[in-house]
Amino acid sequence: MLNVFILVNGRLVQKDIETLHDLAQVQPVWVDMESPTEEEKFWVKQHFSLLIPDDAVDDDIEESARFYEEDNGELHIRSDFLIDDEKPRYVRVAFIMNLQNPNLRSHNVLFSIREDDVPVFRLFRLRARRIPGLIEDCKEVLLNLFDTDAEYSADSLEWIYDELDSASQGILSGVLSDEQASEVLGSIARYEDLNGKIRRNMMDTRRAVSFLMRSKILSAEQFEDARQILRDIESLDSHTAFLFDKINFLMDATVGFININQSKIIKLFSVASVALLPPTLIASVYGMNFQFMPELSWKYGYPFAIAMMVASALIPMMYFRSKGWLK
Numbered sequence: 001m002l003n004v005f006i007l008v009n010g011r012l013v014q015k016d017i018e019t020l021h022d023l024a025q026v027q028p029v030w031v032d033m034e035s036p037t038e039e040e041k042f043w044v045k046q047h048f049s050l051l052i053p054d055d056a057v058d059d060d061i062e063e064s065a066r067f068y069e070e071d072n073g074e075l076h077i078r079s080d081f082l083i084d085d086e087k088p089r090y091v092r093v094a095f096i097m098n099l100q101n102p103n104l105r106s107h108n109v110l111f112s113i114r115e116d117d118v119p120v121f122r123l124f125r126l127r128a129r130r131i132p133g134l135i136e137d138c139k140e141v142l143l144n145l146f147d148t149d150a151e152y153s154a155d156s157l158e159w160i161y162d163e164l165d166s167a168s169q170g171i172l173s174g175v176l177s178d179e180q181a182s183e184v185l186g187s188i189a190r191y192e193d194l195n196g197k198i199r200r201n202m203m204d205t206r207r208a209v210s211f212l213m214r215s216k217i218l219s220a221e222q223f224e225d226a227r228q229i230l231r232d233i234e235s236l237d238s239h240t241a242f243l244f245d246k247i248n249f250l251m252d253a254t255v256g257f258i259n260i261n262q263s264k265i266i267k268l269f270s271v272a273s274v275a276l277l278p279p280t281l282i283a284s285v286y287g288m289n290f291q292f293m294p295e296l297s298w299k300y301g302y303p304f305a306i307a308m309m310v311a312s313a314l315i316p317m318m319y320f321r322s323k324g325w326l327k
Helices: 020-024 040-050 118-131 139-169 178-214 220-275 277-286 301-323
Strands: 004-006 010-015 030-034 067-069 074-083 089-098 110-114
Touching: 010 118, 010 178, 020 040, 030 040, 067 139, 067 178, 074 139, 074 178, 089 139, 089 178, 110 139, 118 139, 139 178, 139 220, 178 220, 220 277, 220 301, 277 301
Parallel strands: 030 110
Antiparallel strands: 004 010, 004 030, 067 074, 074 089, 089 110
16 A cells, blocks of 8 residues: 655645556655555656665564665664554564655655554554644654654553553452452453563664664754653653553462462361361271170160261361351
């Protein structure tokens, strides 16, 4: 899919591109390629003289090769964007900008290549359509994408806060069955995984913004915007650290409830085994092969033995109950 955006009265407007001729009729500020076909890649190469690397969105590319500048002045940035859904994951996005060669049609145009839909891109496009003057050139498109990515991560952290508050109310209520504890542990593990992915996503965004600042292509105002993005990211680090601590506390508390439930079961077995020792002893004595057995000469011998066994079991159980060991 080829998404082409132009600036109209300070707003970002998308143009429908069906053919190479349609692409030649517009002067875009941003060309977003989502799972582009070979034909769409050819259009971009033909019109903008831009060669898209085959490994643009590969995940196995070396970390040191994710930010670099070509000899022809093209700036290449590969950054990961978070998708917060049932299975949080990253989407690798490759950005290409040509800011040094005004003779090329790709001059002052941001090109982005990705293989999947990214919520950050949708949020940014919606904002850029509604707020006039938000975008002036391709560099501000890229900076606002990173800014929106930071806000998206902040929203995800806020959602984790709310979910952990709900989970903590159930855990700290004092009554937690093994089934409930299992569900809580599963939820907490998902929150911990998402929190870790948010932290990694922020680290990746920080590296990309820092590279832009070091490349000296930003204006003074844009440089200050980049610094503000870095400050926002730094403020999120403390939240992720706090959430890690809270998740560990809730996980330890849940495991503690599981251990308590298991201890209750072991306690019942221990109490039952101690209470049944006297009846077992009496039954063993009466089961011995004496030469003269009282049961043979006394007709109440067996009922008396059974009564002794019951009494010897009830007396310890009543004592255990008075001590509160059966609760």
